[in-house]
Amino acid sequence: MVYLFDIKMAMIIFPFVALLITFPVLLWHYHRFGAVSRWSILMLYSFIFYLMCAYFLIILPLPSVAEVAKLTTPKYNLQPLMFVRQFIKYSPLQVTNIHTWIATIKSPTVIQPLFNVFLTIPFGFYLRAYFRKSWRQTLLMAFCLSLFFELTQLSGDYGFYPRPYRLFDVDDLLLNTTGGIVGFWLTGWVLPLLPTSEHITERLQIQSRQVSTFRHATALVVDLISLAMVNSGLLIFASLARLTVESVAQPIALFALILVILLPQLAWHQTLGMRLVHLKVTTVGGELAPTKAIITRWLIGYSMFILPAVIGSIAAVIDHTSILYSILGAVMFIYVAIVIIVFGLDLMIDLFRPSHALLFERWSKTRLQSSYA
Template sequence: MGVYISDVQMAVFFFPIVALLITFPFLLWNYHRQGAISSWSILMSYSLVFYLICAYFLIILPLPSQSEVAQLTTIKYNLHPFMFVREFINYSPFRLSNVHTWIPAIKDATLIQPLFNVFLTVPFGVYLRIYFKRSFKQAILFSFLLSLFFELTQLSGLYGIYPRPYRLFDVDDLMLNTLGGTIGFLISGTFKNIIPNGATMQHTMQIKSQKVSIFRHSTAAVIDWILIIITDLILGLVLGGIGIDLSRIYSLIWILDTVIVILIPEMLFKKTLGMRLVHVKLTHKNDDPHVSFGNILLRNIVGYSWFYLWALAEFSTNGLGISHKVQSVLIVGLLVYLVLFFSILIVDVLIDLFRSEHDLLFERISKTRLKSTLRN
């Protein structure tokens, strides 16, 4: 049991890292499809990720050294079904007529190992039914495929990292894992009373989709900044390819990137690519769709002022060759502004988390806001 607990502890350590990596795709997927995220979906998605990490670590850990694996002479696979039954009969201390053998038999590997393989996939069957809404036949199929993935991982020596398998590919494991997923599917029917009603969830999601939360706002911004980086790489290659020296004007190219990716699309279409993907657009603070160019320009100047000032300071110090004294003043002034700007932004975001109707400071100054384009 100590080995299993150690594997789960390792999963607990890695879970925040994996959760962080999947957060943005998770937000983007849900905002693009529904314009909102339910608490139920968050709970189920992240608990599923944690479960899969635990299950994966349980079938690969502990990792031996490559030299230890190279010296192994054990069999690599078992293709004889129900070998676990024969091992229990032949090697278990259990004797039906002797009560004193029952507890040792429960603790023996001949029983613990098969039970472990059953319980390993019981949660997976539960997820398949209550979260993914799969049928009984699909639950059996997907449980088998998950088990097959685990067994092939072991058979491949962890995808070729090891010279040979260090764990047995066992047809019994395939059977027991599939059984576990099936059991999970069957018992999940008892959880119906605690599962949110579909119609209620849909109604709640429709209401939430009409409000632009800070997370929806941020998801659009992340997409736009990814596009800015891509645009910068392309412009750098193009301008460098025609012989332009980028060393002095590189910071100005960053400003040009934001104009191309953010300002121009907002001027022409009232939405950037990021906004389009999460179904929001720019409007006047009074929800007037005819927001003026001046409002949009002011929104960008104020909202990205920290970035524009940094780029201009960078250009002034490197591109214009000004004195070190002036450079120092510019750097100190920029740092003070950055601290002030992001302090206000953090407070603004915290307020937004607890107030459903709250415009950020640069939105209030520019008299603009983001509005959902989804229709119920």
């Protein structure tokens, strides 16, 4: 039941970990392959979930610091094959008595060594099936994983506890490493059933020519992060220059939009985000988009940011108690609300209709085309 609790904890925390790594994973796949392999994503996320389960199994349940401080149990065992001697000494097994066999299987002298072997069998599977490692590499990496687990225990969870509450055991190193190798060899039986590297590469080459919504969104997220960083840097610079941040915030935001989004497209037909996922701005016919089309695309596509920045710049220099200031605020609010609704509906349509062109693409007569070679 303790093992089930550890796995449940991994299941609770895993969605948050998955959320944190999703964007970097998508970005890496689009940059490396121009597309995302569903098989690779499945293997990667399941591998991370497995590692979380394994880690929780070796540290949970966490005792209190006071309980650990009172422990007088040994901190480590440096004698190899101690589990064999314990089996011989404490196991109820009598080979000639069949009634002792089940009790033997249930005894700690069998369960604990088997647990340490089974703990790393999946690790061997992933190393061979997903990471394509050799048996020598698997042997070394399984040993390193086991050593990490044992050092975690020996350090009292990296110094959080005054002493170890679990035993550092060289037998665990031996058994965990054995489990990794067992997993490696067992994987050979199922490899013919799994997608080959050649098949995955062929599929990725086909998908790399397509511009999916997620690929587009990944580029957009990179650009928005870059935009936020540049905007923040300029605001800090303005503050250091003793400028009133409130009066320059909107002009700076507009300047950052031009610097991060518009100028790179005019110069290279790519923003940083587009470059990382291998996209470029073209006409409907596939030629590089002309300057007018790029500016139109920028004005419409980022209008939710551009118009508020312009209105905010005007509002910063007029009397905040005037009617004009209130009108500008109302106009900006209504405009942003309309844009969010229209662009939101347009995006929902795009999610379910891959051939659908977004509004700002239709109006500017531009498209995003794959530049992956």
